Amino acid sequence: MRLRVSALVCVSSIALSSAWAKETIVEAASAVEGVVVHPDAATVTRRATIDLPAGASTIVLANLPAGLDADSLRVFGEADGRVTIGAVETRFAPADARAPDTAIEIKLKQLRRARESLQATLDALAGKQAMIVRYSQAGPEKLGPEARPLAIGEWNAAFETIGAALAKTGEELRTARARAKDLDDEIHALEAGGGERKMQRPAREVAIAVESASGGKLRLTLTYLVAGASWRPAYDARLDTGGKDGKPQIELTRRAAVTQNTGEDWSDVALSVSTTRAHRGASAPDVQPQRVGFYEPPVLYAEKLAAPVAAAPERQLRRADARASAPAPVPLEQQTATLESNAYQASFNIAGRVGVPGDGSSKSFILSSRRIEPTLAAHIAPAQDPTAFLEARIVNDEDAPLLPGPVAVQRDGVHVGQSRIAFVAPGEAVELGFGADDKIKVTRAPVKRVENEPSWFGQTKYETRDFKTTIRNLHDFVVPVTVVDRTPFSENTAITVETLPQTTAPTTKQVADKRGVMAWSFDAKPGETKELRLAYRVKWPAERDIVTQPAPIAQR
Template identity: 45%
Template sequence: METPLRPQTLAFAAASTSFRNSSILTIVSLPALLAAAPAFAASFEVASKIDAVTVYPDAASVIRHASIELPAGTHTLVFRGLPMNLDPASLRIEGESDGKLSIGSVESRIAPADNAQADSAIAEQLRKLRNDRDIKQTMIDTLNAKRDMISRYAQASPEKLGGDSAPLEIDKWNAAWDVVGGAMGKINEELRVARNDLRDLDDKIKTVENSTRAPDNRTRPLREVTVELEAGSALKGRMLLTYRVNGASWRPIYDAQLTTDAKGGKASLDLVRRALISQRTGEDWKGVTLSVSTARVNRGTRAPDMQTQRLAFWEPPVIMSRSAAPAPPRAKLNAPVQAEAQQSSDEARFKKAEEVESNLETGAFEAAFRVPGRIDIQGDGGQRALRIGSKTVAADVLIRTTPALDQSAYLDVSFVNEDEAPLLPGEVALQRDGAFVGRGQFNLIAQGETTRLGFGVDDRVKVSRVPVRRRENEPSWLGSTKLEMREFRTIVKNLHDFPVKVSVIDQMPISENSAIVIEQLAATTPPTDKIVEDRRGVMGWTFDLAPTASKEIKLAYRMKWPADRAVAFETVPNPPGQSSQPMR
């Protein structure tokens, strides 16, 4: 019959059990352990392996597993070779065993670099390289001697080459030359290869010798963690060490594939979500269970405090003599009115093979994607993209044009994010009917929000915008009013053999000065949207356009201002959170 378990936790340690007839790890203080322990504590260096990693946008949480087999008594477990940038405050130790085991203190310390071991390894490498060089040099010397012997043979008189010192018959001279030439060619080729090998060995020796003088290539200090344990009896178990490290991150990237209907039917949008992961934590993650989370663990945990702001009359600085005492520091003013406090802001910053997809786990305040199987992520900073989600959504297709800036018609697609997880800010690779058309950008899109993407130019919708009239008056007396009237005509023509929905965006200037008056004239085609996306002066006309049909839109307005004043057009920034989707 199994013993009932009672879970106990502490700020730095937690315990659980899964062994038959097992006892829960009791967590006690180190002084209590030392009081009940024998006169000495045995120290064990445990071999641990990274089992699971959760990557955040600005850090990573690592879980190491280590199997233990301990006799009864007090022991110190040592985890060596941990990364230097480990956060000691994040250390947590848990365990499970088939006997009574108590966890005491957990300590992190810096282990000095073992440069002696590094020097020994370099010396051994140099010894092998120099030995190989001596062997290669001996081979070259032997080949040179052999070549000299062949050269002396080739210089001998013909009468000395025959048997019994008789002259060599003339008809055999060609064969003798062939033998000498072939031997010399073979020796020269062997010498060429050997000399190249010798140069390569010299380069390797030089590189290794230089590495001994480069401080960056020396062994760097690491961290080690010690855990105090007390075993009530001989037992077997497993320890779990959890810690957080900087130097790891992930960011979302997306693939958006638009599939249209040649007859103008409903279009569909396949949206693939990927995580681009990189890490330089000082250790490789090999065969780990990997998750990516949207939580930001290195951000602040509370809203900033608002300070009192005072409005006062600006006073020019008082110039003081060098002997006078310096004035107390004052807040710097860029204008008569003190600049408003800056608010902190974080920018989040073939036959197809089936891709493995992550499982989404959502909580009240974050979403995590768990990648199936075991993953390898090297610690060299290389980027690895993993597919973490995909979905096919219904897409609303619209032909959108802004002819005052670009007389082209663009395919504009909008959809609603129905996923439980938000779409984080990231780059989107755009494909339309299998062809790559450019890249866009997502802002943060929460569940239920609508966003749009541009999928390039539609060459079968023609747009033209021309000025129809521009009239100005010339004031003839002082204090009169300057008046200017402008009128534009935009024509949109559908060359498709199916109807399309079109949105034309245009603008007329606005005034924030009562002396400047701007009026929309009756010749203007009434817009369907008088204000587009809360942008004053920006208006839109949305309409359905039949095959081969065209639509004319007029925009006319009048501007008035005092004749003795000059005016200029200024661009007003878009409201926060509203930006166009860039295409490159």
């Protein structure tokens, strides 16, 4: 008869009950069976099989990672007979009893003691040399005792004494330094040979109090959250424009770069990556009231913010180019993961049993690859760059969101740059840029700039700006075009901004809730030239000066 036992463990350090005082200690080996990697942690599943004696026992599972979150620990399993689980304790593993030193370790200790003793000699000789040099620089007229100048006849003897002392001390210092170098070389050689045992990495162990009526096999499963693991998304976007008559297609490949430095062995495990953040929090933040008052200058100067450190570049998985021995080469197939999702979360199960190195290096897996038919258009921001960029609009048709990450962009087999994607929910659209379109010529030129000079105090000052943007389609097919430009805006009633009548009416008066940013959308026919005008006037009191600054960027 096989009975199932389970326990939910929510306490990290619970003292074992006195009822289990005379229990048998059973040390059991466990192995990692499966891992779900989150963007900021990992959920690990371990399994152990124990030959359980009858009566009370304490099962000790050692070599668990130090970063284990004890509050997340859960224990359950099944047994061949009736088994009751009592208290569960997590604790840092005690240090192992140190084995006798090896011959190499004994030699290293002797060499290090000799090197420390020699360093004291080096410091004494260097100090003696410096003192002699300082004494010699005082001048022979002040070398006598009680500040009495030396007689000229005694100078030569003083010179000889100082020279001999410097020579003797210098030779002793040279010999000691040579001996120190020999000791350093010998120590480094022994250390490089691996003769010295490495320090033991901190670890935890779990003690589980159980009582079995008749003994037998007990199969335990542990799950817990562990820090020191994460995964980062990365994407490949390959656009096939399809030419004049073909249909464009984008092959979007989603990758996961998994890293872990937990101290565990993740070899031959069932691996999944989840879009759920384990440490983001379970509830929305508590909104606190705010009080407004007059600004008081601080007494102390604020510390300068540290400059942002450039993020390290993502490692890319280099795929080997293999050729089949058959006369007709067969393209390689990419192994992708299986998506499991519901209304609130999604995870990708990596095919087969895999391993992730525990040294913090990155290992990349392909999660999904699919072809999408995009909508192509030319996107132009002439105030920043008079260049037309090819833009593709796609819809995320998967049940998993696209997490923020870098995108390697190719157009018709040519790498055109690196982009970045923001968070894209399932069913949401996203625009990806695919480089400059050199067959759409763009020019932007100022038509007029007028500034008045007030002649008396209190007069209003104004500035008028007028621009013309010209777009010419040199393709032999119709190209949808979107031009985005801007006028300044004011939040001060004393400063007014007005758009002038010669401005071409925009298709979108405010783009993405950005004040002053507008857009013109149209289909450019082959060989067609389109002109757009943008003119505005700014007015403000003449006794004041104005400045144009970037507006704060809205958080997404």
